[in-house]
Amino acid sequence: MNWLSAQTIFMAEMNRFFRTIGQSLISPVISTVLYFVVFGAAIGKQINHIEGISYGAFIVPGLIMLALLTQSVSNASFGIYFPRFSGTIYEYLAAPISALEMIVGFVGAAAAKSIIIGLVILATSWFFVPLEIRHPFWMIAFLLLTAITFSLLGFIIGLWADGFEKLQIIPLLIITPLTFLGGSFYSIKVLPPFWHTLSLFNPVVYLVSGFRWSFNEVADVNIAWSLGATGLFLVLCLGIVTWIFKTGYRLKN
Amino acid sequence: MPSVISVQNLSKTYASGLKALDDVSLEIERGEILALLGPNGAGKTTLISIICGIVTKSSGSVTVDGHDNVTDFRAARKLIGLVPQELHLSIFETVWDTVAFSRNLYGRETNAAYLEELLKKLSLWDKKDQKIMALSGGMKRRLLIAKALAHEPRILFLDEPTAGVDVALRQDLWNVVRALRDTGVTIILTTHYIEEAEDLADRVGVINQGKLILIEDKKALMRKMGQKRLTLELAKPLAKLPKALARNGLALLDGGRELHYSYDVRSSKDSIAKLLADLAKANVTFNDLHTEQSSLEDIFLGLVKQ
Ligand SMILES: Nc1ncnc2c1ncn2[C@@H]1O[C@H](COP(=O)(O)OP(=O)(O)OP(=O)(O)O)[C@@H](O)[C@H]1O
Numbered sequence: 001m002n003w004l005s006a007q008t009i010f011m012a013e014m015n016r017f018f019r020t021i022g023q024s025l026i027s028p029v030i031s032t033v034l035y036f037v038v039f040g041a042a043i044g045k046q047i048n049h050i051e052g053i054s055y056g057a058f059i060v061p062g063l064i065m066l067a068l069l070t071q072s073v074s075n076a077s078f079g080i081y082f083p084r085f086s087g088t089i090y091e092y093l094a095a096p097i098s099a100l101e102m103i104v105g106f107v108g109a110a111a112a113k114s115i116i117i118g119l120v121i122l123a124t125s126w127f128f129v130p131l132e133i134r135h136p137f138w139m140i141a142f143l144l145l146t147a148i149t150f151s152l153l154g155f156i157i158g159l160w161a162d163g164f165e166k167l168q169i170i171p172l173l174i175i176t177p178l179t180f181l182g183g184s185f186y187s188i189k190v191l192p193p194f195w196h197t198l199s200l201f202n203p204v205v206y207l208v209s210g211f212r213w214s215f216n217e218v219a220d221v222n223i224a225w226s227l228g229a230t231g232l233f234l235v236l237c238l239g240i241v242t243w244i245f246k247t248g249y250r251l252k253n
Numbered sequence: 254m255p256s257v258i259s260v261q262n263l264s265k266t267y268a269s270g271l272k273a274l275d276d277v278s279l280e281i282e283r284g285e286i287l288a289l290l291g292p293n294g295a296g297k298t299t300l301i302s303i304i305c306g307i308v309t310k311s312s313g314s315v316t317v318d319g320h321d322n323v324t325d326f327r328a329a330r331k332l333i334g335l336v337p338q339e340l341h342l343s344i345f346e347t348v349w350d351t352v353a354f355s356r357n358l359y360g361r362e363t364n365a366a367y368l369e370e371l372l373k374k375l376s377l378w379d380k381k382d383q384k385i386m387a388l389s390g391g392m393k394r395r396l397l398i399a400k401a402l403a404h405e406p407r408i409l410f411l412d413e414p415t416a417g418v419d420v421a422l423r424q425d426l427w428n429v430v431r432a433l434r435d436t437g438v439t440i441i442l443t444t445h446y447i448e449e450a451e452d453l454a455d456r457v458g459v460i461n462q463g464k465l466i467l468i469e470d471k472k473a474l475m476r477k478m479g480q481k482r483l484t485l486e487l488a489k490p491l492a493k494l495p496k497a498l499a500r501n502g503l504a505l506l507d508g509g510r511e512l513h514y515s516y517d518v519r520s521s522k523d524s525i526a527k528l529l530a531d532l533a534k535a536n537v538t539f540n541d542l543h544t545e546q547s548s549l550e551d552i553f554l555g556l557v558k559q
């Protein structure tokens with residue numbers, strides 16, 4: 001492992017983010033505020049407390065997860081797709097670095113960006129609802145684990161995509177629906193049995209549930225399941241990325 | 254001393270089924286300038302890309318200073334700098350940032366003094382804080398060279414480095430290349446400007462349709478392969494070529510005032526002596542004579558046409 005090389009990739013990616021920090025943060029903040037206005041203030045008033053907490057407080061972890069997932073996937077997929085598209089990838093391929101340094105650099109930076117955005121959303125939420133975080137350690141753990149896992153997924157998409165449409169279609173067709181149906185804005189316990197069972201096949205359910213549990217001990221599934229499922233997904237993504245680098249698939253002709 | 258790069262039976266078939274390299278074997282000697290010539294699509298870039306680790310090989314092997322370029326890629330790639338054929342640059346970065354990035358990516362700490370010297374050598378120092386998008390094509394080409402040299406490689410690949418560079422700068426570039434060679438850097442370049450190879454290279458390789466059809470010391474090559482032409486300025490114009498003189502390669506030109514004789518140095522060592530003897534016998538006298546050696550370009554075109 002060559003730390004300087006990994007750090008160089010990481011910093012180059014982060015600099016790109018900081019150069020446009022305003023743009024990078026403004027849209028997630030605005031959409032969070034809108035969610036609060038619509039779900040928290042307008043609709044939330046009609047909704048009873050869920051498991052003893054206000055609807056506004058209930059959706060905060062879901063909102064952060066939603067941003068974390070979409071930002072991780074889009075940052076990481078764009079981060080690696082762009083050098084492939086522009087041809088600058090040659091320098092990474094010719095450098096004396098392995099898959100590991102590239103993953104640490106690119107995926108680490110994508111995860112770091114989405115965590116920054118997640119924390120900004122958390123701070124924004126504080127203006128709207130009183131929050132408590134009962135298990136800060138687990139909250140950070142889920143934040144990290146989710147950001148890394150979905151940045152890996154984004155990295156895979158960015159390696160696989162051979163056009164900008166494909167780069168957007170996966171997040172649009174898969175990530176967004178899975179997140180909305182994953183209990184971000186409701187407890188899957190309120191669903192009819194069939195849909196409840198189906199939801200258990202949605203990996204996002206475990207993330208949101210675990211993350212929410214770290215805030216206020218309200219969970220749709222057991223916390224151990226949440227951790228296990230997230231870890232499993234992480235290992236799966238790592239496996240695919242390793243395979244891609246081993247075979248050079250889509251990276252080298 | 255063993256060669257610095259050894260390519261053994263290298264073949265490459267792209268996913269499309271196209272065979273871009275066909276059993277290429279090649280030894281690159283330490284400290285030489287090797288020019289690779291070949292028509293478009295011959296496989297030059299493919300060969301360079303495989304050695305540098307950008308394209309995977311189908312079969313064969315490559316070692317760089319004794320290190321296999323796949324199993325021991327870190328050691329192999331540290332030694333190599335690559336200037337790609339296309340202008341691949343991150344246009345939003347500044348010149349300074351991008352050369353520092355290249356150096357760091359290779360695991361070396363920024364060395365401000367070295368990078369400054371490098372940018373000055375390539376006439377880019379006054380542009381160091383500019384964004385790359387504000388550079389001209391020739392400047393971008395030089396920046397790619399600076400990036401390739403940022404980690405102080407011992408071997409430099411230049412894939413058509415002078416495409417789009419004006420004549421004056423091209424000379425500057427070749428001076429940079431010569432200066433590098435003088436510090437012991439091995440240089441492999443591809444070019445379509447044959448004068449460049451003729452000017453600069455120690456050895457010349459010709460690739461055609463994925464095969465290395467020739468690799469030779471440049472001077473020996475030009476001597477061995479060269480066609481020569483003897484021109485005789487006749488004292489008295491001839492109406493037509495006398496029968497006794499007729500032979501392959503001999504022609505009467507310029508209204509009978511000049512005799513041109515083309516011959517291959519390799520195949521007929523005494524053809525000139527015979528011609529001169531026959532001229533004396535036929536009583537043809539001449540005022541002056543000179544010979545011309547054909548250029549690398551002629552040799553190259555002759556090879557590729559076959
Ligand atoms: N990624 C690729 N996929 C499929 N075929 C390719 C690929 N890259 C190159 N080729 C083919 O391989 C052959 C050799 O290409 P290469 O780029 O090595 O030629 P070259 O000698 O560098 O040519 P030029 O002088 O035009 O740069 C060409 O026929 C080209 O079309």
Ligand SMILES: [Mg+2]
Pocket residue numbers: 297298299338412
């Ligand atoms: Mg080429």
